Amino acid sequence: xxxxxxxxxxxxxxxxxxxxxxxxxxxxxxxxxxxxxxxxxxxxxxxxxxxxxxxxxxxxxxxxxxxxxxxxxxxxxxxxxxxxxxxxxxxxxxxxxxxxxxxxxxxxxxxxxxxxxxxxxxxxxxxxxxxxxxxxxxxxxxxxxxxxxxxxxxxxxxxxxxxxxxxxxxxxxxxxxxxxxxxxxxxxxxxxxxxxxxxxxxxxxxxxxxxxxxxxxxxxxxxxxxxxxxxxxxxxxxxxxxxxxxxxxxxxxxxxxxx
Amino acid sequence: xxxxxxxxxxxxxxxxxxxxxxxxxxxxxxxxxxxxxxxxxxxxxxxxxxxxxxxxxxxxxxxxxxxxxxxxxxxxxxxxxxxxxxxxxxxxxxxxxxxxxxxxxxxxxxxxxxxxxxxxxxxxxxxxxxxxxxxxxxxxxxxxxxxxxxxxxxxxxxxxxxxxxxxxxxxxxxxxxxxxxxxxxxxxxxxxxxxxxxxxxxxxxxxxxxxxxxxxxxx
Numbered sequence: 001x002x003x004x005x006x007x008x009x010x011x012x013x014x015x016x017x018x019x020x021x022x023x024x025x026x027x028x029x030x031x032x033x034x035x036x037x038x039x040x041x042x043x044x045x046x047x048x049x050x051x052x053x054x055x056x057x058x059x060x061x062x063x064x065x066x067x068x069x070x071x072x073x074x075x076x077x078x079x080x081x082x083x084x085x086x087x088x089x090x091x092x093x094x095x096x097x098x099x100x101x102x103x104x105x106x107x108x109x110x111x112x113x114x115x116x117x118x119x120x121x122x123x124x125x126x127x128x129x130x131x132x133x134x135x136x137x138x139x140x141x142x143x144x145x146x147x148x149x150x151x152x153x154x155x156x157x158x159x160x161x162x163x164x165x166x167x168x169x170x171x172x173x174x175x176x177x178x179x180x181x182x183x184x185x186x187x188x189x190x191x192x193x194x195x196x197x198x199x200x201x202x203x204x205x206x207x208x209x210x211x212x213x214x215x216x217x218x219x220x221x222x223x224x225x226x227x228x229x230x231x232x233x234x235x236x237x238x239x240x241x242x243x244x245x246x247x248x249x250x251x252x253x254x255x256x257x258x259x
Numbered sequence: 260x261x262x263x264x265x266x267x268x269x270x271x272x273x274x275x276x277x278x279x280x281x282x283x284x285x286x287x288x289x290x291x292x293x294x295x296x297x298x299x300x301x302x303x304x305x306x307x308x309x310x311x312x313x314x315x316x317x318x319x320x321x322x323x324x325x326x327x328x329x330x331x332x333x334x335x336x337x338x339x340x341x342x343x344x345x346x347x348x349x350x351x352x353x354x355x356x357x358x359x360x361x362x363x364x365x366x367x368x369x370x371x372x373x374x375x376x377x378x379x380x381x382x383x384x385x386x387x388x389x390x391x392x393x394x395x396x397x398x399x400x401x402x403x404x405x406x407x408x409x410x411x412x413x414x415x416x417x418x419x420x421x422x423x424x425x426x427x428x429x430x431x432x433x434x435x436x437x438x439x440x441x442x443x444x445x446x447x448x449x450x451x452x453x454x455x456x457x458x459x460x461x462x463x464x465x466x467x468x469x470x471x472x473x474x475x476x477x478x
Contacts, residue, residue, distance in 0.1 A: 056384060082389055090387020100382035104400050114386035117396055159382075166386060 007032040007170060007201040008053060013062035015048055022048045023059070024225040030170070030218075033199040037212035037233065040222035041248055046205045049222070050172050053203060054092040055085055066092060067169045090118050093163030097175040099155040101147040101162070107134065108143040111162045119166065126165075133161035137191050153184030157191050164195075171195060173204040189215075209252050213237045221245045265448050271439045278435030279456060285352070285421045285431060290414045292357030297364025302394075304369045315365070322362035328423055330355045335427050348427035356424070360417045367409045371402035408472045415461055415468075422457075432456065 008030040015023040022045045030036045038046040051057040053064060055071065058079060063072040069088055071080055080088075102110050111130035115121045121129065134140040137157040147155055156176055163171060173192065177185045189208065193215050196202060206212055212219055216233040221240070229242045240246045268275065303315035322330065335351035338344075346354075375398050383393030425434035436453045440446040 054385060056381060086384070086387050086389045088387075089385055092385075094385040096378060096382065096385075098378055100376075100378040102379065102382070102397055102401075104404075113396065114388065117392060118387040162386070 004032055006030055007034070007067060008203065009063075009065040010049075010053070011063040011065075013049070013052060013059050013064065015045075015052060015057060015059045022225050023052070026062070026225075026227060028220055028227060028230065030201055030203060033201055034218065035196045035200075035202045035204065035216045037216035037219045038203060038205045038222060039207075039209070039212060039219055039248070040228075043224075044222040045225040046222050047174055050094075050174050050203060050205050053170075053172055054089050054094055055080065056089075056094070086118075090114070090166055091169050093166060093168035093171040095156065095159050095163055095171070095173045095176045097178050099147075099152070099159045099179070101155055101159055103147055106144055106146055107139065107150070107158050110147065110158060111165045114162070115165050129167075130161070130165050133164045134158070136164065136194075137161045151184060152180045153187045156180065156188045160188075160191055160195075170201045170203065173202065173206070175205050175207065177206070177208060207252075209237060209249065221248070223248070261447065263448060264445070265452065267443050267445050268439070268448055268452055271435075271443065274435050274439060275432065275452070275456075278430060278432035281430055282418075282421050282432040283460075285356070285424065285429075286414070286418045288353055289356040289360055289417055289421070292353065293360025293364050293417065294368075294410070296357055296361025297368050300361060300365035301368035301372065304365065305372060318358075319362040319365050322359050327355070327359050327420055328426065330359055331423055331427060348424070348429050352421075352424040352427055352429050356417065356420060359420070360413065363413050363416075364410065367406055367413060368402070370409075371406035372398055374405060375401050405475065408468045408475065411464065411468045411471075415464055418461060419457065 006029040010026055010028050013023055013026040014021070026045075026049055028036070038050060040046050048057055052059050053066065055064070059073045061074050063070060065071075066088070069091075071088070073079075102113065105113065108127070108130055111133055112123075112126045115126035115129055116123060119126075131140055131143065134143055137160055139154060139157055139161065142150060142154065142158075147158065150158065160171075160176075176192070177188050180188065185208070189211050192202070192204065192211075196215050204212070204216065213233055218230065219233045219236045220230040221228050221236065221242070221244075223244050229236060229240060229245045231241075236245070237249065240249060300315045300319060303311040304319075306312055306315075331352060334355040335346065335348060338351070339346045372394075379397050379401065380390070380393050383397045384390070388396070421431055422433040424431050425437065428434065432453055436449050440449040443449065
């Protein structure tokens with residue numbers, strides 16, 4: 001356990017879409033260099049929670065701190081300004097289920113885009129930085145191809161490089177392997193695992209239970225907008241204390257049996 | 260049987276070419292002006308502020324639901340009185356045609372922008388882009404490719420709409436044609452030649468648009 005303050009702190013977070021309460025009083029922390037996996041059935045609110053951490057979804061109530069930046073929300077508080085939001089998001093990397101690469105730009109341009117236009121790095125520096133990130137995900141030889149020529153797994157690795165090029169304090173993964181063909185999942189998981197080994201603070205929404213058990217040091221299990229159970233990854237996955245967690249995991253193990 | 264004699268038009272070739280030049284220059288000006296207005300109106304339509312959306316919608320419907328001929332006359336005779344300014348026929352024509360085109364361009368541009376997957380602006384936002392930067396660097400370049408055929412279709416209509424400025428005595432191709440017809444007593448040859456001139460310019464453009472549309476469908 002580190003003694004320094006956690007990198008991410010979420011306090012009493014609430015979010016509703018219309019009448020539907022998606023997040024009901026969520027509290028959790030991620031230590032610096034920690035990897036937390038968010039597990040739970042679909043509709044449990046885990047993706048919304050992840051999107052709240054970089055404020056792609058603005059919470060109704062509660063507080064979020066990442067690094068030294070804190071945002072508090074509530075009916076009497078003014079929502080954050082566009083520029084504050086943008087500056088904050090530039091320090092958190094996010095990887096999406098559908099990659100969301102920019103199809104009108106080459107792989108290299110995808111990775112350089114934010115360093116040039118958001119961080120305002122000189123083009124040369126941005127290019128060096130982008131090439132280094134592509135090297136890290138093993139795709140520097142694809143730098144000048146267009147995204148449409150890549151496989152799903154390669155696209156997702158480019159998306160990871162693109163997020164890393166902003167040199168973020170934390171990385172958020174939103175079901176990063178769910179849209180991939182089964183044989184392409186492992187190359188993306190290996191890339192994420194490498195990041196974990198490098199000490200990146202990460203929150204990972206995933207359905208890959210075995211991967212969560214392997215890479216995450218903590219898991220947070222959610223259902224119906226609340227945290228049902230949380231704890232050290234292996235212990236919580238191997239010996240869940242709560243009935244809801246057991247039920248969810250048992251579905252999963254059944255699903256994976258054929259292998 | 261009428262005896263056609265197009266050779267008579269050769270005497271007026273400079274007048275007609277001048278008219279053609281003005282028609283082309285007018286089209287260029289109202290296409291550029293109209294697209295600027297259309298882009299502004301489209302961005303207002305997509306704004307989160309209700310007042311901007313309402314203003315933009317009001318503008319678009321006002322120009323879409325009245326005839327361009329009425330607008331031209333209104334801009335020339337009514338607007339200067341209401342605003343206490345004077346306007347040349349050219350200024351009134353440019354303004355009316357740009358606004359008219361802008362109303363149609365706005366819908367095309369809005370449609371192109373919303374057709375881009377929401378994940379694209381999310382990815383931009385997640386990288387720390389402001390909505391304006393994401394629009395400029397991520398959304399518009401992609402939307403533009405899809406918008407080219409319908410924007411060109413509308414511009415082809417705009418090219419033909421310039422013929423209406425002759426009612427304000429702007430010396431475009433049609434206006435010069437009227438002069439030639441009066442002077443030569445050869446209206447059949449004159450207007451036939453003018454129709455052929457419009458066709459010769461627009462037909463290749465419609466072929467180009469058709470090809471672009473086919474390419475977009477297959478990609």
